[in-house]
Amino acid sequence: MKLYGAMLSPFVRKVAVVLTEKGISFDLARGGPGSSDPDFLACSPLGKIPAIDDDGFQLADSTAIATYIDAQYPDPRLIPDDPRLKGKAVFWDEFADTVLGASGLKILFNRLVGPKLLKVGGDEVVALQGEAELPRWVDWLETAVPDEGWLLGETFSLGDIAVASTFRTLAYVGHGVDAAVRPKTAAWYARVAARPAWAAVAAQEEPIAQRIMSM
Numbered sequence: 001m002k003l004y005g006a007m008l009s010p011f012v013r014k015v016a017v018v019l020t021e022k023g024i025s026f027d028l029a030r031g032g033p034g035s036s037d038p039d040f041l042a043c044s045p046l047g048k049i050p051a052i053d054d055d056g057f058q059l060a061d062s063t064a065i066a067t068y069i070d071a072q073y074p075d076p077r078l079i080p081d082d083p084r085l086k087g088k089a090v091f092w093d094e095f096a097d098t099v100l101g102a103s104g105l106k107i108l109f110n111r112l113v114g115p116k117l118l119k120v121g122g123d124e125v126v127a128l129q130g131e132a133e134l135p136r137w138v139d140w141l142e143t144a145v146p147d148e149g150w151l152l153g154e155t156f157s158l159g160d161i162a163v164a165s166t167f168r169t170l171a172y173v174g175h176g177v178d179a180a181v182r183p184k185t186a187a188w189y190a191r192v193a194a195r196p197a198w199a200a201v202a203a204q205e206e207p208i209a210q211r212i213m214s215m
């Protein structure tokens, strides 16, 4: 499978971990904002990452891709069939992408991606706005994370992958999980990070992590 994007993106990492949990290998391909590669744009009409090409089937958006992959390659399921668990998995994925991510990416884009990677500058006012929004969500998460297991309880799901992936990206701008302040979230994150699929994706991300930390 071809996966367009860079691992720094929480959305791309989410798809990479979903694929790896299922034992599906992928080739990471360049693509993203500003790309004029017609193959990428055929997969991602909006020009965003991630996008995939699975044997000619082209799809964009991490949630759409994860939903497709989970149905097409159901072993193991990451979006449960049980209606209540399915609803919760979708909730956590949505929380990661549009709540935690929406605030956190204001910091990421304006302190790292814009000024350091794309060299187009950043808006510190927007970064500070993201920083002001974030505590509300991470404080709430600390009350919602279970002492053991996963966000759905016994069932590991797309929700765990999505929320953990957002935190991994936020760590690049100093907003990863702080164990001293949010120990339950930190313990849950450590359980996700200990999974072999997560570790394999983290190893693949290491070169970009090293590059960013040296900036």
Ligand SMILES: N[C@@H](CCC(=O)N[C@@H](CS)C(=O)NCC(=O)O)C(=O)O
Residues within 6 Å of the ligand: 009, 010, 011, 032, 033, 047, 048, 049, 050, 060, 061, 062, 063, 097
């Ligand atoms: N809802 C989308 C969000 C994708 C997204 O916003 N990706 C960012 C990179 S982290 C992007 O490609 N941004 C470029 C743009 O918005 O033009 C998903 O889940 O895949």
